[in-house]
Amino acid sequence: MAKTKLSDDRDLTEEQRLFRESILDWAERNMPLDRVIKMNREGHPYPKDLIKGLADLGVIMGTVPEERGGMGLTWKDQAVIADVIGYIDPSIATAAGFMAVETGWGFTIDRYANEEIREKYVKPAIRGDKFIGIATTEPGGGSDVSNFKCTAEKDGDEWILNGEKTFISGVEEAKEIGGGYWVNVRTGPKLPEAPHKNMTAFFVPIDSEGLTPTEPYDDAGRNAISTGGFIMEDVRVPDDYMLGEKGKGFYHTMEGFDNARILIGASSVGVTRRLLEEAADYIKEREVFGNPLAKYEAIQFEFVERYTEMEASRLLVEKTAEMQDVRYDEEGWLERSGKAQTYKPTEIAKWISMIKCKVPHLAKDTADDAMHWLGAAGYSSEYIFETAWKGVMSYCVGAEGGANIQKIVIGRETLGRDYVPYK
Amino acid sequence: MRFVVCVKQVPDTTEVEVDPETGTIIREGVPSVLNAFDEFALNQAVDIKEKMEENIEIIAISMGPPQAKEALNKCLAIGADKAVLLTDKVFAGADTWATSLTLARAIKKLGKIDLVFVGQEASDGNTAQVGPEVAAHLGIPQLTFVTSIESIEDQNIICKKETDEGFIKIESPLPSLIACMPTPGFVPKIPNIREIMKAKRKPYEEWDHKKLGGDSSEYGLEGSESVVIKTYSPPPKGKGIKVEDPPEKAVNKLMEYFEKEGIL
Missing domain, CATH: 1.20.140.10 (Butyryl-CoA Dehydrogenase, subunit A, domain 3)
Structure with a gap:
């Protein structure tokens, strides 16, 4: 750690101060700056010992309610944790992959998911045994949702998903340890005056039949975690793998x-x-x-x-x-x-x-x-x-x-x- | 069984600087931490609790200003079941005698205790007196420089104790006080976020001198037997020499140096 200290912790709670102390102690033992630099040079997938270590430390998805495997932390608590995670890993592979993505999206998946998804994916991800994230960007559009082309069609009590998602964090990690993604697709016609409507979110396991991961990107930085994509060809997910309401994706x-x-x-x-x-x-x-x-x-x-x-x-x-x-x-x-x-x-x-x-x-x-x-x-x-x-x-x-x-x-x-x- | 672990919040010695003019420690802006010796003692207590089948309650206790609660919070996160902070303006300025008396009275108030854990010393004062004095006040045996606990059976404890010559095994009846000495390879337990949050819900109490009983003159500065006349830093050491030659040549060089400096 640097000799110069610029932290101001006077407005933190006692617990938040302890979070910070524990994460810094953990990083000193497990992820000193030279390892961060080395990890970034060696590239993905993110080392398993660190995924597990971060999970054991409890920094992933703390805002998920306690009764569902989280810790019921406030967003302020989690932001304090995220701050220290950025501090210990300025390459932001940890911050991007395991803090922002898994916590932000893990919490939101848990909020809208059924019990099966919570048990099979969210809880294991909190324990560091699986990876969950977000897959919304497509080759034709990210910010511009009007160009989204992925679709889902109802077939009995299942939905059939087709299309390609790209620039997704952690695909290689999810392939290796299992997991899945929040996937946003069209479930109705594109409305020219409101292209963001008629979209629906689903949870799609990475090992779904018909899902093929594409080659990971050779990014400029944050290389310790992968950026990739996948193609969905008639991927079937149960009706209750829908996240939230139909059309409100x-x-x-x-x-x-x-x-x-x-x-x-x-x-x-x-x-x-x-x-x-x-x-x-x-x-x-x-x-x-x-x-x-x-x-x-x-x-x-x-x-x-x-x-x-x-x-x-x-x-x-x-x-x-x-x-x-x-x-x-x-x-x-x-x-x-x-x-x-x-x-x-x-x-x-x-x-x-x-x-x-x-x-x-x-x-x-x-x-x-x-x-x-x-x-x-x-x-x-x-x-x-x-x-x-x-x-x-x-x-x-x-x-x-x-x-x-x-x-x-x-x-x-x-x-x-x-x-x-x-x- | 019931264990008490006495802990102290101390300035982080890695951050401490000495005022060159006054010779005193600059405490302003220096973060406070749990005394490393006490942290080792607590880790020992928690290790035993995790290994033994018998139900063990660990009570962490500290004397200090209200902010010493932070150190106790850490103890609760590491594995203590309950914490008591002895905090009162009356306790301020206590020497080792008054401190140990205060701690001993609090321990008595806690009821039946089987083991009292203390760190061998605190990194700010380094007196190593408080632990033994607590044992004396309580009238129980004391085992100092304990590096590990071998067993607790049939109301007896067997410890490994460091001596000038090496190590010895020592046995004592319960209740006893053990002053723990961290071993070089000691890796303290890092409490995780879940444990820190759980600690919030564990019992925590603050006691003042009225709760402990006795006259206020027995505590703090007034109750102290010693007086600090002056604190000062030792004069800075002169520039040393570094000898990097092969052993034989290096020994000769050192001998020449010792003779020249009149050391030998």
Whole structure:
């Protein structure tokens, strides 16, 4: 760990402080920074001992209710965990695969799934024995849902799914240890005026007959977890593998994205803090023209800018996580008290979009700055910056939602629906 | 069976710096942690609980300011069943005598106890006195420098104890106090998130001096037998020398150095 410490834990609960302590202790033993760099170089699949280790540590899907194998954590609790996960793994393979994806989507799958899916997939995933995630993007469209072509047709008490999903996290891991995906498909005609309607979500096991994984991508970063896809040819799933209501898949999917994006924001704050701490150690020691680098305003002011943005982002994530807690609390999903204010889902979505379009970029820009501060050393894999830079870039370009599409959500909620560009 | 584990929250020694002018420890901004010796003692108690068929209750106890609750929370997450924090302004400034008296009174108040676990010493004071003094106040045998517990049978405990010459096995009747000495390969248990959340629901109490009984003058600074006149850091060591030659040459070089410096 870096000598410089920038953590401010005064507003954390005692339990949250202990979460942080335990995760840091675990990482020191199991996932020091040099292993993160090595994992990223060696590529997927994610090491099994770490999947199991993270599960034993209890960092995956903590927000799932206790009676269903989770811990009933609040989103604020889980965001604190996500922050530390980003801190210990700035390559964000852990944060992307096992924190944001499995927790965000695992919670949402559990919320809408039947008992069989919960027993066969969600609970084992919490234990680290299976992988569950999201498969919504298609070759023809991600943010643009009007181009979604995957379909499901009813046949007796089953649905038959066809089409291709792509840019999916963890396909190789799911193939290896088992698991499945939240898959969004059309169950009715595409309506030109409302292309997001008539979509339905299903849970599709990775070993379903007719499902063929495609070749994994050779990504720029976060290589310790795979990115792949699959083709569905007459894949049959039982009727009760439908997640939520028929025709409301888009809305349910947005709920899953909301959950995952909060954790991505929290992880990105953790990544930023780690990068600033590692960089601070260097710029305070390394002397140039008779002074440490940190003494020069050109570097110090950039450092200060990033630090300030990080603290602002931390507050943004915390506030939003609390809003999400209110949302579920009012539905009776989590036991909490003392919160009476009601937020509309679109209001919460605005805050979540602010997180998604800003905080991963902050982490990426901090890595970029740090490489400049360290020069050739920062560009080498001796330090974490280049690994982090390539990893967090995946959040910037689109993992769990592209940045520009978030701006449309924020614009819609601030300027009004009349100004939505693509309508 | 019932075990008590006495613990202390101490400044994280890896983060501590000494004020060069006053010679005192800079505590501001230094995180507090569970004393590593006590953590070892607690791990020993939890290991026994997990191995023995008999039902064992572990009670973690600490004397300190309200924030010492954090250390007890960690104990509950690691495996203690109940925690008691002895906290009262009256307890402030206690030396080892007053501290051990306070702890002993609290332990008596807990009822029948079979074993009292303490760390051999605390990393902030390093006196190693509190444990033995607690045993004296309670009138029970004390086993110090205990590195492991071999067995607990027929109201007897057999421990492995470190000595200047090596190790010995030592037997004592219950109840006893054991002062635990971490072994070099000791890997403390890391509580997971589930255990931390469960700890929230375990019994936790705060006791003041009224609860323990006796006069307030027996506790804290007033009840202390010793007085700290001054604290200071030892003068910094001079620059050492590093000899990296093969053994024979290195010995000769060292001998020359010792003679030159008048060490030999």
